[in-house]
Amino acid sequence: MAxxxxxxxxxxxxxxxxxxxxxxxxEAPRTPSFFTGSEVIKxxxxxxxCDVMIAYPITPQSEAAALIGELFAEGYIGDxxxxxxxxxxxxxxxxxxxxxxxxxxxTAGPGTMRAMENFPMWSGAxxxxxxxxxxxxxNSPLSIQPDTLEIAYLxxxxxxxxxxxxxxxxxxxxxxxYMVSEEPDVHLPLALCCxxxxxxxxxxxxxxxxxxxxxxxxxxxxxxxxxxDMECPxxxxxxxxxxxxxxxxxxxxxxxxxxxxxxxxxxxRKHSIHWLNGLIDTENTDAEIIxxxxxxxxxxxxxxxxxxxxxxxxxxxxxxxxxxxWPEEEIREAxxxxxxxxxxxxxxxxxxxxxxxxxxxxxxxxxxxxRVCGGMTMPPEIIVSEIKTALGMKTFSLAGRGS
Amino acid sequence: xxxxxxxxxPEHFLPPAAASxxxxxxxxxxxxxxxxxxxxxxxxxxAARQFLMAKVPTIFxxxxxxxxxxxKAAKKATAVRHLFNTLVECVQPGQKPMLIPMPDYRPxxxxxxxxxxxxxxxxxxxxxxxxxxxxxxxxxxxxxANLSLKIIRGGTSCYTIAMCAQAGHEDAMLSFRDAxxxxxxKLADTVKRLKGTVQPRLASAxxxxxx
Numbered sequence: 334m335a336x337x338x339x340x341x342x343x344x345x346x347x348x349x350x351x352x353x354x355x356x357x358x359x360e361a362p363r364t365p366s367f368f369t370g371s372e373v374i375k376x377x378x379x380x381x382x383c384d385v386m387i388a389y390p391i392t393p394q395s396e397a398a399a400l401i402g403e404l405f406a407e408g409y410i411g412d413x414x415x416x417x418x419x420x421x422x423x424x425x426x427x428x429x430x431x432x433x434x435x436x437x438x439x440t441a442g443p444g445t446m447r448a449m450e451n452f453p454m455w456s457g458a459x460x461x462x463x464x465x466x467x468x469x470x471x472n473s474p475l476s477i478q479p480d481t482l483e484i485a486y487l488x489x490x491x492x493x494x495x496x497x498x499x500x501x502x503x504x505x506x507x508x509x510x511y512m513v514s515e516e517p518d519v520h521l522p523l524a525l526c527c528x529x530x531x532x533x534x535x536x537x538x539x540x541x542x543x544x545x546x547x548x549x550x551x552x553x554x555x556x557x558x559x560x561x562d563m564e565c566p567x568x569x570x571x572x573x574x575x576x577x578x579x580x581x582x583x584x585x586x587x588x589x590x591x592x593x594x595x596x597x598x599x600x601x602r603k604h605s606i607h608w609l610n611g612l613i614d615t616e617n618t619d620a621e622i623i624x625x626x627x628x629x630x631x632x633x634x635x636x637x638x639x640x641x642x643x644x645x646x647x648x649x650x651x652x653x654x655x656x657x658x659w660p661e662e663e664i665r666e667a668x669x670x671x672x673x674x675x676x677x678x679x680x681x682x683x684x685x686x687x688x689x690x691x692x693x694x695x696x697x698x699x700x701x702x703x704r705v706c707g708g709m710t711m712p713p714e715i716i717v718s719e720i721k722t723a724l725g726m727k728t729f730s731l732a733g734r735g736s
Numbered sequence: 737x738x739x740x741x742x743x744x745x746p747e748h749f750l751p752p753a754a755a756s757x758x759x760x761x762x763x764x765x766x767x768x769x770x771x772x773x774x775x776x777x778x779x780x781x782x783a784a785r786q787f788l789m790a791k792v793p794t795i796f797x798x799x800x801x802x803x804x805x806x807x808k809a810a811k812k813a814t815a816v817r818h819l820f821n822t823l824v825e826c827v828q829p830g831q832k833p834m835l836i837p838m839p840d841y842r843p844x845x846x847x848x849x850x851x852x853x854x855x856x857x858x859x860x861x862x863x864x865x866x867x868x869x870x871x872x873x874x875x876x877x878x879x880x881a882n883l884s885l886k887i888i889r890g891g892t893s894c895y896t897i898a899m900c901a902q903a904g905h906e907d908a909m910l911s912f913r914d915a916x917x918x919x920x921x922k923l924a925d926t927v928k929r930l931k932g933t934v935q936p937r938l939a940s941a942x943x944x945x946x947x
Contacts, residue, residue, distance in 0.1 A: 459879055517878055517902040518761055555902060557878035559799070565841040585887060586843075586857040588750055593882045596755035596906070603760065 340549055345382065347408055349547040354512050357548070358505060358608075363540035370533040373500040374439070374465060375400035376541055377507035382548045384411040384434035389422045391444040392477045393529035394467040398439050419444035423451035423464075430460035433553030433560045435511065438462065441529055442469035445483045449490075455522040456491030456594050459558045461514040461551075462522040463507065464492075467529040468628075468679075470707055478708020479528045481628060484656065485684035491594040493523040493601055494657040495609075496627040500537045502654075503527060508548060509608040517555040519601040521594070528629040528679060557597075602658040612660035615667050617649035622720060623671040625664065625689055627653040630677045630711065637677075637716035648720065653685070661692050673723055674699045677716050681706040742771040742909050744893045751890040753882070754906035761904045762913055769910050776912065783872070783897050783910055784926040787823055788934035790870030790895070794834040795820050796854050800901065801875030802837055808917075809875075815920035816874055822924040826931040830938045834866060838873075841880050856880040860891040869937075872897040873908070874915065882907050899923070 340351045352361065357380075368376065374397040378386070386405065388398035398415075405413035411434065416422035419440055430436045440448060445466055455462055470476030471483050487494050493514055497503045506525055514523040527533065553560045605612055616638075624634035631652045638648045651667045653660060668674055668689075676686035676699060686701035693699070703719045705711045714731055721728040738758025745751065755761075759771040767779030774782075787793040797816050804810040816835075823833040836854050843857045850865035856876070863871070871894055873881050878900065885896050885907035897912075898905040899920065904913035912919060 518904075520879075557882075557902075558880070559841070559877055562841075582858045583843075585750065585890070586883065589753075589883050589886050589890075592750075592753040592756065592886065593879060596753035596882065599753075599755040600761065600903075 345547060349380070349545050351382070351549050352546040354508065354548055357542055357546055358509060361542045361546055363542060365538050366541050367536055368500065368539050369396075369536050370467075370500040370503055370527065371396040371400060373504045373539050374507065375404060376544075377504045378437060379404055379409050379544060380542060380547045381437070381508060381511060382435060382550045383409075383437045384551070385426070385429040386410050386413045386437045387416050387422050387425050387429070388439050389416050389419050389444060391419065391441050393469055393533045394439040394441040394444075394465065397465065397467070397533065401437070401439075419448040420451065423448040423455070426462050426464075427451060427455060427458065427460055430455075430462050431458070431561045433551075433556075435515075435551035436460075436462045437465075439465040439467065441467045442471045442477070442480075442483060446471050446486065449486060452487065452490035452492055452522065452524075457590065459520045459556065459594075459597070460522055461511070461520050463510055463514065464522065464524050465507075466524050466526040467533045468526055469529040476708050477529075479530050479629075480680055480706050480708060481526070481528060481678065482680040482682065482684075482706070484526050485680070485682060487524050487526075488656060488684070490524075491521065491598065492657065493519075493521055493598065493605075493655070495523065495525050495655050496653065497525060497527040497532065498628055498631045498652060500532055500539045503532065504539050504541065506609070508542075511548060511551070512608055513601055513604040515551055515555070516601070516604050517557050519597050519604060520557050521597050521601065526628070531629045598658055605655050605658060609654055611663065612653075612655045612658065613663045613667060614652040614654065615650065617647065618651070618667045619670055620647045620649035621670065621672045622646070622675070622724075623649040623651060623668050623673070624675045624677065624716065625651040625653065625668065625685070626677050627656065627685055628679065630679060633711045633713050634677055634716060636713035637720070640713055640717050641720065646720070646724070646726075656688070659688065659692070664689060664692050665694070668693055668698075671698060673720070675716065675720055675723075676701055677711060677719075678702070678704045679706060679711065680704065738771065740771060742889070742906065744895050744909060745889045746891050746893060747889050749890070751886060753886055759906040761906060762911070764914060767910065767912050768904065768906070771906065779910055779912060780923055780926040781930070783912075783923055784930045785934050786870050786895050786897065786910070787872075787927055788826065788930055789937050790831070791936065791938055792832050792834060792866060792868045792870070793823055793827070794836055794866070794868045794871040795823075796836055796838050796871055796873050796876070798838045798873065798876030798881070799840055800877065802839055811917045812875065812915075812920065815917045815924075819920055819924040819927070822927050826927050828936055831936050834868065836862060836866070838876055841877070854884075856884040859884040859888050863888055863892045863894045868894055870895040870897070872899055873905075874899040874920070875901075878902055878905070881905055
């Protein structure tokens with residue numbers, strides 16, 4: 334067993350230098366590149382010292398999965414294959430992670446839902462798998478378009494859940510994500526979400542770290558559970574007495590196991606703050622009006638703030654980067670001066686607004702919207718309109734006909 | 737900082753994980769005592785004091801030190817044996833140090849023999865049976881250690897110490913981190929140094945067991 338620190342400065346089989354991750358992310362030179370989000374996933378993975386990537390095709394993640402196949406062909410990934418379905422993929426990811434591999438997968442929408450049974454299993458088994466979720470519609474009638482409803486289902490799986498706004502977030506967070514989720518006191522899977530198409534299929538300037546530098550390899554010997562011990566939980570899943578017996582001790586053991594998973598989510602807070610420079614980003618939090626958003630709704634909120642400034646309305650912004658761990662204290666602090674809190678979202682239920690209402694005092698300050706879903710875009714003007722309406726200012730309808 | 741304190745129980749029917757109550761793990765060079773971050777030097781003193789006070793001070797070595805899976809593990813096992821021998825030398829008549837292994841994590845219902853082993857899924861059985869009032873976990877995988885430490889806090893009055901090779905354990909009443917042979921030896925040295933200066937609580941230990 335080699336100490337991970339001992340490999341820093343040495344080269345892998347592709348000639349990449351294993352680099353201290355903090356130096357790689359914060360000190361290494363960056364090259365501006367004009368890439369789609371899918372291409373950025375590939376470039377991040379090129380530098381991630383990933384052992385195994387498994388996926389099943391589903392729009393809008395298929396392109397990223399296919400591009401990673403090219404990485405495999407080039408020799409950057411240890412193993413790569415297509416599973417029989419998303420459920421199979423996530424089970425296969427578990428097997429690879431149980432065996433001590435650094436594992437990566439991508440999915441979207443109905444694929445996420447089909448694979449759902451595996452996610453609490455991953456977290457219960459303390460498997461630090463990274464899963465990219467390129468969010469899209471999940472309900473019938475079919476929609477492949479952007480919609481973030483699937484994130485709501487991931488929030489209580491025990492996984493870490495981060496929501497990227499841009500392709501740059503994506504690039505950095507894929508690499509940093511492994512650093513957080515592989516900490517022995519965390520050691521949980523990470524669902525790194527983005528809004529499908531808006532991020533995956535649009536081009537943006539992304540500053541990339543050098544391609545000849547890569548993350549240190551995963552060290553499975555730091556795992557908080559034994560690596561692939563077929564006789565012990567969590568590998569020995571279903572026939573264990575503490576799962577199957579009906580008595581106080583077996584229930585208490587299982588309950589304590591669940592508590593430990595959520596304790597690990599809490600512990601990820603410190604590491605996430607360290608790597609992401611905080612769980613939220615803020616602008617103008619002394620303003621009486623604050624927009625709180627995650628994903629690409631942040632970008633739309635930022636543009637709405639610019640439009641409002643032109644009309645003399647000052648507005649602040651909170652970008653929520655991590656949904657699990659949930660930045661409770663940070664949001665409370667950032668919104669303490671706000672009289673009105675607007676939460677624009679790309680889903681029908683408004684799960685982010687519900688989380689925020691449950692977090693802050695005087696939740697009647699929260700205006701749970703505007704919301705769009707099913708693939709609709711969210712013009713900044715509708716955020717502006719929502720805010721002006723709440724303030725009693727005159728606004729115009731964006732509905733077009735009939736107005 | 738959280739007002740919650742990690743104290744000997746019995747705490748609750750289902751006590752919370754300390755991390756969910758706002759207790760944070762120490763940074764390198766630190767330890768925690770009752771959930772409050774403390775200098776590591778202070779933790780050596782407190783751990784030694786707790787050992788010397790206890791009626792049945794016990795070390796629970798786990799698989800990571802019980803099996804000679806690498807050279808470091810074998811050296812740690814030797815250091816653990818040295819710590820135990822030091823305890824035996826330093827306690828007063830009436831105190832009964834024990835060394836009880838946690839060889840693996842397989843649930844062993846209903847036949848665990850609490851005199852010879854401890855199991856992470858029902859550690860309270862071993863604590864209760866042997867009336868252990870102070871214990872130290874070492875070489876136990878972190879997830880299993882947290883599971884055990886929380887169950888012990890829930891159902892017993894045992895004082896728990898973790899000598900963790902990784903980031904430490906909030907669910908112990910006292911936790912070291914980055915455990916090494918040197919740290920185990922230093923704890924043994926501290927026990928030796930404090931020998932005779934600590935009054936054992938021989939009459940009061942009942943480990944949460946109803947009499």
